[in-house]
Amino acid sequence: MAPLTEQLTRPAVHISGLTRGFGRRTVLDGIDLDIPPGQFVALLGHSGSGKSTLLRAIADLDHDVTGSGELRAPQRISVVFQDSRLLPWRRVLQNVVLGARGTDAQGKNPVERGRAALAEVGLAGRERAWPSQLSGGEQQRAALARSLVWEPELLLADEPFGALDALTRIRMHTLLRELWDRHRPSVLLVTHDVDEAIVLADRVLVLDQGRFSLDLTIDLAHPRSYRDPHLGEYREQLLSALGVEDDVSTTSVPTKEVQP
Numbered sequence: 001m002a003p004l005t006e007q008l009t010r011p012a013v014h015i016s017g018l019t020r021g022f023g024r025r026t027v028l029d030g031i032d033l034d035i036p037p038g039q040f041v042a043l044l045g046h047s048g049s050g051k052s053t054l055l056r057a058i059a060d061l062d063h064d065v066t067g068s069g070e071l072r073a074p075q076r077i078s079v080v081f082q083d084s085r086l087l088p089w090r091r092v093l094q095n096v097v098l099g100a101r102g103t104d105a106q107g108k109n110p111v112e113r114g115r116a117a118l119a120e121v122g123l124a125g126r127e128r129a130w131p132s133q134l135s136g137g138e139q140q141r142a143a144l145a146r147s148l149v150w151e152p153e154l155l156l157a158d159e160p161f162g163a164l165d166a167l168t169r170i171r172m173h174t175l176l177r178e179l180w181d182r183h184r185p186s187v188l189l190v191t192h193d194v195d196e197a198i199v200l201a202d203r204v205l206v207l208d209q210g211r212f213s214l215d216l217t218i219d220l221a222h223p224r225s226y227r228d229p230h231l232g233e234y235r236e237q238l239l240s241a242l243g244v245e246d247d248v249s250t251t252s253v254p255t256k257e258v259q260p
Protein backbone atom coordinates (compact mmCIF):
# COMPACT_ATOMS: atom_id res chain seq x y z
CA MET A 1 0.00 0.00 0.00
CA ALA A 2 1.20 3.56 -0.80
CA PRO A 3 2.42 5.74 2.11
CA LEU A 4 -0.30 7.81 3.86
CA THR A 5 0.89 11.20 2.48
CA GLU A 6 0.75 9.80 -1.06
CA GLN A 7 -2.72 8.33 -0.45
CA LEU A 8 -3.99 11.72 0.76
CA THR A 9 -2.55 13.72 -2.12
CA ARG A 10 -2.99 11.38 -5.04
CA PRO A 11 -5.91 12.02 -7.36
CA ALA A 12 -9.07 9.95 -7.09
CA VAL A 13 -9.01 9.53 -10.87
CA HIS A 14 -5.79 9.54 -12.85
CA ILE A 15 -5.88 9.31 -16.63
CA SER A 16 -2.87 9.64 -18.87
CA GLY A 17 -2.77 9.32 -22.64
CA LEU A 18 -6.17 7.59 -22.75
CA THR A 19 -7.24 6.59 -26.24
CA ARG A 20 -10.51 4.87 -27.05
CA GLY A 21 -12.16 4.06 -30.33
CA PHE A 22 -14.68 1.91 -32.15
CA GLY A 23 -13.28 0.17 -35.21
CA ARG A 24 -11.32 2.78 -37.16
CA ARG A 25 -13.03 5.68 -35.39
CA THR A 26 -10.98 7.33 -32.62
CA VAL A 27 -13.27 8.84 -29.99
CA LEU A 28 -10.86 9.74 -27.18
CA ASP A 29 -7.49 10.82 -28.47
CA GLY A 30 -4.85 10.70 -25.76
CA ILE A 31 -6.72 12.32 -22.87
CA ASP A 32 -4.99 13.38 -19.64
CA LEU A 33 -7.10 14.02 -16.55
CA ASP A 34 -6.59 14.07 -12.79
CA ILE A 35 -9.59 14.49 -10.48
CA PRO A 36 -8.63 15.20 -6.86
CA PRO A 37 -10.59 13.45 -4.10
CA GLY A 38 -13.91 15.19 -3.48
CA GLN A 39 -13.83 17.43 -6.55
CA PHE A 40 -17.12 18.05 -8.38
CA VAL A 41 -16.44 18.07 -12.13
CA ALA A 42 -18.89 18.56 -15.00
CA LEU A 43 -18.23 17.36 -18.54
CA LEU A 44 -19.74 19.17 -21.53
CA GLY A 45 -19.43 18.37 -25.21
CA HIS A 46 -21.44 17.99 -28.37
CA SER A 47 -23.41 14.84 -28.97
CA GLY A 48 -21.03 12.09 -30.04
CA SER A 49 -17.95 13.84 -28.63
CA GLY A 50 -17.21 10.87 -26.38
CA LYS A 51 -18.53 11.90 -22.94
CA SER A 52 -20.22 8.56 -22.24
CA THR A 53 -17.24 6.71 -23.70
CA LEU A 54 -15.03 8.43 -21.11
CA LEU A 55 -17.46 7.65 -18.29
CA ARG A 56 -17.67 4.01 -19.32
CA ALA A 57 -13.88 3.78 -19.46
CA ILE A 58 -13.58 5.15 -15.91
CA ALA A 59 -16.31 2.78 -14.67
CA ASP A 60 -14.57 -0.11 -16.46
CA LEU A 61 -17.73 -0.79 -18.47
CA ASP A 62 -16.11 -0.48 -21.89
CA HIS A 63 -15.05 -3.94 -22.86
CA ASP A 64 -16.28 -3.43 -26.44
CA VAL A 65 -13.76 -0.70 -27.29
CA THR A 66 -10.17 -0.61 -28.43
CA GLY A 67 -7.69 1.68 -26.77
CA SER A 68 -4.63 2.33 -24.71
CA GLY A 69 -3.39 4.60 -21.94
CA GLU A 70 -3.19 4.71 -18.20
CA LEU A 71 -6.34 4.88 -16.06
CA ARG A 72 -6.64 4.62 -12.30
CA ALA A 73 -10.00 5.00 -10.56
CA PRO A 74 -11.29 4.22 -7.05
CA GLN A 75 -12.76 0.82 -6.20
CA ARG A 76 -16.11 2.13 -5.00
CA ILE A 77 -17.78 3.80 -7.97
CA SER A 78 -21.50 4.47 -8.37
CA VAL A 79 -23.07 5.31 -11.72
CA VAL A 80 -26.34 7.20 -12.22
CA PHE A 81 -27.90 7.33 -15.68
CA GLN A 82 -30.57 9.45 -17.36
CA ASP A 83 -33.19 6.80 -16.62
CA SER A 84 -33.32 5.45 -13.09
CA ARG A 85 -32.89 1.79 -14.15
CA LEU A 86 -35.03 0.67 -11.21
CA LEU A 87 -36.29 -2.88 -11.60
CA PRO A 88 -40.10 -2.60 -11.96
CA TRP A 89 -40.75 -5.89 -10.15
CA ARG A 90 -38.90 -4.83 -7.00
CA ARG A 91 -40.08 -2.34 -4.43
CA VAL A 92 -38.13 0.89 -4.00
CA LEU A 93 -36.12 -0.22 -0.94
CA GLN A 94 -35.33 -3.58 -2.57
CA ASN A 95 -34.03 -1.72 -5.62
CA VAL A 96 -31.92 0.61 -3.52
CA VAL A 97 -30.17 -2.21 -1.61
CA LEU A 98 -29.88 -4.61 -4.54
CA GLY A 99 -26.48 -6.28 -4.49
CA ALA A 100 -25.31 -4.49 -1.33
CA ARG A 101 -23.68 -6.74 1.26
CA GLY A 102 -22.08 -6.45 4.68
CA THR A 103 -22.03 -3.64 7.19
CA ASP A 104 -20.56 -0.16 6.81
CA ALA A 105 -18.11 1.63 9.12
CA GLN A 106 -21.00 2.47 11.50
CA GLY A 107 -22.12 -1.18 11.58
CA LYS A 108 -25.25 -0.53 9.49
CA ASN A 109 -26.52 -3.36 7.33
CA PRO A 110 -27.67 -2.71 3.72
CA VAL A 111 -31.36 -2.33 4.64
CA GLU A 112 -30.53 0.24 7.32
CA ARG A 113 -28.30 2.05 4.83
CA GLY A 114 -31.04 1.88 2.20
CA ARG A 115 -33.63 3.39 4.55
CA ALA A 116 -31.20 6.14 5.58
CA ALA A 117 -30.35 6.87 1.93
CA LEU A 118 -34.03 7.08 0.97
CA ALA A 119 -34.61 9.49 3.85
CA GLU A 120 -31.67 11.60 2.65
CA VAL A 121 -33.17 11.98 -0.82
CA GLY A 122 -36.62 12.82 0.58
CA LEU A 123 -38.25 9.42 0.00
CA ALA A 124 -38.81 8.31 3.61
CA GLY A 125 -42.09 6.41 3.73
CA ARG A 126 -41.87 5.29 0.09
CA GLU A 127 -39.73 2.20 0.78
CA ARG A 128 -42.51 -0.25 -0.16
CA ALA A 129 -43.71 1.65 -3.23
CA TRP A 130 -43.24 0.13 -6.68
CA PRO A 131 -41.08 2.19 -9.07
CA SER A 132 -44.14 2.79 -11.27
CA GLN A 133 -45.76 4.60 -8.33
CA LEU A 134 -42.97 7.21 -8.28
CA SER A 135 -42.74 10.31 -10.47
CA GLY A 136 -39.74 10.69 -12.81
CA GLY A 137 -38.03 12.98 -10.31
CA GLU A 138 -38.70 10.55 -7.45
CA GLN A 139 -37.28 7.68 -9.50
CA GLN A 140 -34.08 9.67 -9.98
CA ARG A 141 -34.05 10.36 -6.24
CA ALA A 142 -34.25 6.60 -5.66
CA ALA A 143 -31.39 6.12 -8.14
CA LEU A 144 -29.31 8.61 -6.14
CA ALA A 145 -30.23 6.75 -2.92
CA ARG A 146 -29.06 3.50 -4.53
CA SER A 147 -25.74 5.13 -5.39
CA LEU A 148 -25.29 6.31 -1.77
CA VAL A 149 -25.72 2.80 -0.33
CA TRP A 150 -22.36 1.93 -1.89
CA GLU A 151 -20.66 4.90 -0.18
CA PRO A 152 -18.92 5.76 -3.45
CA GLU A 153 -15.55 7.45 -3.57
CA LEU A 154 -16.50 8.44 -7.12
CA LEU A 155 -19.96 9.20 -8.48
CA LEU A 156 -20.33 9.07 -12.25
CA ALA A 157 -23.53 10.69 -13.49
CA ASP A 158 -24.49 10.50 -17.17
CA GLU A 159 -27.10 13.22 -17.78
CA PRO A 160 -29.01 12.20 -14.64
CA PHE A 161 -31.51 15.06 -14.92
CA GLY A 162 -31.78 15.19 -18.72
CA ALA A 163 -35.29 13.71 -18.82
CA LEU A 164 -36.76 15.88 -16.05
CA ASP A 165 -38.75 19.10 -16.37
CA ALA A 166 -36.93 22.36 -15.62
CA LEU A 167 -38.34 22.90 -12.10
CA THR A 168 -37.73 19.31 -10.97
CA ARG A 169 -34.22 19.57 -12.40
CA ILE A 170 -33.46 22.64 -10.27
CA ARG A 171 -34.68 20.81 -7.14
CA MET A 172 -32.48 17.84 -8.06
CA HIS A 173 -29.49 20.18 -8.43
CA THR A 174 -29.99 21.34 -4.86
CA LEU A 175 -30.35 17.75 -3.67
CA LEU A 176 -27.24 16.52 -5.51
CA ARG A 177 -25.15 19.35 -4.17
CA GLU A 178 -26.43 18.69 -0.60
CA LEU A 179 -25.59 14.99 -0.94
CA TRP A 180 -22.14 15.90 -2.23
CA ASP A 181 -21.66 18.26 0.73
CA ARG A 182 -22.48 15.47 3.20
CA HIS A 183 -20.57 12.61 1.55
CA ARG A 184 -17.86 14.38 -0.49
CA PRO A 185 -17.31 11.83 -3.26
CA SER A 186 -15.48 12.93 -6.38
CA VAL A 187 -18.14 13.56 -9.03
CA LEU A 188 -17.98 13.46 -12.81
CA LEU A 189 -21.28 14.75 -14.18
CA VAL A 190 -22.03 14.58 -17.90
CA THR A 191 -24.53 17.19 -18.97
CA HIS A 192 -25.73 19.09 -22.03
CA ASP A 193 -26.84 22.00 -19.90
CA VAL A 194 -24.19 24.70 -19.57
CA ASP A 195 -25.94 26.43 -16.65
CA GLU A 196 -26.37 23.10 -14.83
CA ALA A 197 -22.61 22.58 -15.16
CA ILE A 198 -21.82 26.07 -13.80
CA VAL A 199 -24.31 25.91 -10.91
CA LEU A 200 -23.24 22.46 -9.72
CA ALA A 201 -19.58 21.94 -10.52
CA ASP A 202 -16.36 23.49 -9.32
CA ARG A 203 -14.59 22.56 -12.54
CA VAL A 204 -16.05 22.19 -16.03
CA LEU A 205 -14.35 20.31 -18.86
CA VAL A 206 -15.28 20.63 -22.52
CA LEU A 207 -14.63 17.59 -24.69
CA ASP A 208 -14.07 18.28 -28.39
CA GLN A 209 -12.45 16.21 -31.15
CA GLY A 210 -11.29 13.60 -28.64
CA ARG A 211 -9.51 16.12 -26.37
CA PHE A 212 -10.38 18.62 -23.65
CA SER A 213 -10.64 22.02 -25.30
CA LEU A 214 -11.33 23.82 -22.00
CA ASP A 215 -10.71 23.08 -18.33
CA LEU A 216 -12.51 25.85 -16.43
CA THR A 217 -12.54 26.45 -12.65
CA ILE A 218 -15.86 27.87 -11.42
CA ASP A 219 -14.88 30.19 -8.62
CA LEU A 220 -18.30 31.00 -7.12
CA ALA A 221 -19.53 30.30 -3.59
CA HIS A 222 -22.25 27.70 -2.95
CA PRO A 223 -25.20 27.55 -2.91
CA ARG A 224 -25.28 29.08 -6.38
CA SER A 225 -28.29 30.66 -8.00
CA TYR A 226 -29.33 30.66 -11.63
CA ARG A 227 -29.92 34.40 -11.09
CA ASP A 228 -26.28 35.10 -10.19
CA PRO A 229 -25.01 37.65 -12.75
CA HIS A 230 -21.52 36.10 -12.55
CA LEU A 231 -22.86 32.99 -14.27
CA GLY A 232 -22.79 34.97 -17.52
CA GLU A 233 -18.99 35.19 -17.70
CA TYR A 234 -18.59 31.44 -17.32
CA ARG A 235 -21.48 30.74 -19.70
CA GLU A 236 -19.78 32.90 -22.33
CA GLN A 237 -16.49 31.00 -22.06
CA LEU A 238 -18.19 27.61 -22.19
CA LEU A 239 -20.52 28.41 -25.08
CA SER A 240 -17.60 29.83 -27.01
CA ALA A 241 -15.51 26.67 -26.35
CA LEU A 242 -18.48 24.68 -27.62
CA GLY A 243 -18.66 26.84 -30.75
CA VAL A 244 -22.19 28.01 -29.97
CA GLU A 245 -23.24 31.32 -31.57
CA ASP A 246 -24.17 34.26 -29.30
CA ASP A 247 -27.74 34.48 -30.55
CA VAL A 248 -28.72 30.99 -29.41
CA SER A 249 -31.37 31.50 -26.74
CA THR A 250 -30.80 28.23 -24.91
CA THR A 251 -27.98 27.21 -22.61
CA SER A 252 -28.25 23.58 -23.69
CA VAL A 253 -25.60 22.28 -26.03
CA PRO A 254 -27.44 22.00 -29.36
CA THR A 255 -27.40 18.70 -31.15
CA LYS A 256 -24.46 18.82 -33.52
CA GLU A 257 -23.38 15.31 -34.35
CA VAL A 258 -19.60 15.00 -34.51
CA GLN A 259 -18.63 13.72 -37.92
CA PRO A 260 -16.59 10.54 -38.07
Ligand SMILES: Nc1ncnc2c1ncn2[C@@H]1O[C@H](COP(=O)(O)OP(=O)(O)OP(=O)(O)O)[C@@H](O)[C@H]1O
Binds near residue numbers: 022045049052053064
Ligand atom coordinates in the same frame (compact mmCIF):
# COMPACT_ATOMS: atom_id res chain seq x y z
N1 LIG B 1 -20.76 0.49 -28.99
C1 LIG B 1 -20.40 1.35 -29.96
N2 LIG B 1 -20.02 0.93 -31.18
C2 LIG B 1 -19.63 1.79 -32.13
N3 LIG B 1 -19.59 3.12 -31.96
C3 LIG B 1 -19.96 3.61 -30.77
C4 LIG B 1 -20.40 2.76 -29.72
N4 LIG B 1 -20.71 3.54 -28.64
C5 LIG B 1 -20.49 4.82 -29.03
N5 LIG B 1 -20.04 4.86 -30.31
C6 LIG B 1 -19.67 6.08 -31.05
O1 LIG B 1 -18.69 6.78 -30.32
C7 LIG B 1 -18.91 8.18 -30.40
C8 LIG B 1 -18.97 8.77 -29.00
O2 LIG B 1 -20.15 8.26 -28.37
P1 LIG B 1 -20.56 8.71 -26.90
O3 LIG B 1 -21.81 7.98 -26.56
O4 LIG B 1 -19.39 8.58 -26.01
O5 LIG B 1 -20.85 10.27 -27.14
P2 LIG B 1 -21.53 11.32 -26.15
O6 LIG B 1 -20.66 12.53 -26.15
O7 LIG B 1 -21.80 10.69 -24.84
O8 LIG B 1 -22.88 11.63 -26.93
P3 LIG B 1 -24.34 12.06 -26.38
O9 LIG B 1 -24.16 13.41 -25.80
O10 LIG B 1 -25.18 12.08 -27.60
O11 LIG B 1 -24.76 11.03 -25.37
C9 LIG B 1 -20.17 8.37 -31.22
O12 LIG B 1 -19.80 8.67 -32.54
C10 LIG B 1 -20.84 7.02 -31.17
O13 LIG B 1 -21.56 6.79 -32.35
